[in-house]
Amino acid sequence: MKDLYSMKNAQNIHTRWASFENPSAGKGSAGSENNTAKGRAFERLPAGITVNLLNYDGAGTVTRIWITVSDRSPNMLRSLVLRCYWDDAEKPAVEAPLGDFFSCGSRLCKFESELFSSPEGRSFNSYAPMPFKKSAKITVTNESETDLSHIFYDVNMLVSDESDPDALYFHCYWNRVKSTIPGKDYVILPEINGTGRLLGASFEVNANPIYGHHWWGEGEVKVYIDDDADLPTLCGTGTEDYIGTGWGQGAFYNRYQGCPVSDGEKRQWIFYRLHIADPIYFKSGVKYTIQIIGGGNAGEVKEMLEKNIPLIPVSCDENGAEFMRLYKTVKPLPENGWVNYYRSDDFASTVWFYLNSNENQLPKLQSVGERI
DSSP states (O other): OGGGGGGGHHHHEEEEEETTTTTTTTOOSSGGGGGGSSSSSSSOOTTTTTEEEEESEEEEEEEHHOOOOOOOOOOHHHEEEEEEEETTOSOOOOOEEHOOOOTTTOOOOOEOOEEEEETSSOOOEEOOOOEEEEEEEEEEEOOSSSSSEEEEEEEEEEEEESSSTTEEEEEEEEEEEOOOTTTTOOEEEEEEEEEEEEEEEEEEEEOOOGGOOBBBOOEEEEETTTOOOSSSEESSSSSSHHHHHHHSSOOOOOOSSSEEETTTTTTTTEEEEEEEEEEESSSSSEEEEEEOOOEEHHHHHHHHHHHSSSOEEHHHETTTTEEOOOOOOOOOSSSSEEEEEEEOOOOEEEEEEESSOOOOOOOOOHHHHHHH
């Protein structure tokens, strides 16, 4: 903490804010419109248009991003796209729908974590440090067919004449599969190459109504580190276990894990897990997945199988009897107990990570039709 108050920092590190009142983040150039009164607090963002939030030459670190918009509907939150480019890269290191980048998914609500928050469910805040060595560019594009009447923002930075040669670049990848395939793990982060750190992820699950009231969150997270092949180095025990709770997933939010949305009526859950206190480092590459597994009463699972509902039995906890492993075996489904099974749901995810390269190795962002 003493470094925050050091004479060295006061001499060599400078604070800059970019906003519509000071788009260049220049020294002594803020609030110049309307004779220094409030003159340009927001902009309109018509359909198909991109607005620059930051276009800065030099070395520094983005320390905070704050944004609020007039239309916070699910369609707009998935149609507005945030992109960040570091050190003149052609492809963005960050490319995600606005709501998802800020850990909110398509349904903005009040929450706070170590890196993201929405104090009253009306704004977006990020405190994830984002270093750059030569330049930084941040944009928002309205990819909807509807004009946005208001967008407000601040991008806060610390800048210096010297860059940190060992600094890793902040990246973000978003994915959605509206109907997962039973037995196939959902990919949170495809395999990437390089040295870095996995920072965490947020998820939005819209549970498939064909499975009725059954629990959807038995799937285990897997992290394949460096030269892992068929089996990962890291593996959890269930979805709600991964975010630090158990026996289901109600609404809560903590510094490193939370579930701000737990809506049993709409069958929708939005949750997150940040690997800050328990960092995950990799030297040559990483891949990050989750199984799509649910569970319910054995008799009800049998009925669903008889109706040809897509599922694959995985295991059974038969009321204190021996735990039964059913996947890829010829064992009959038991009469009683809790059966876990592969299923098909609507999964979306946002993953944040640091990498020693500013180049984006990941697939291009899905089209608006695929995102909404």
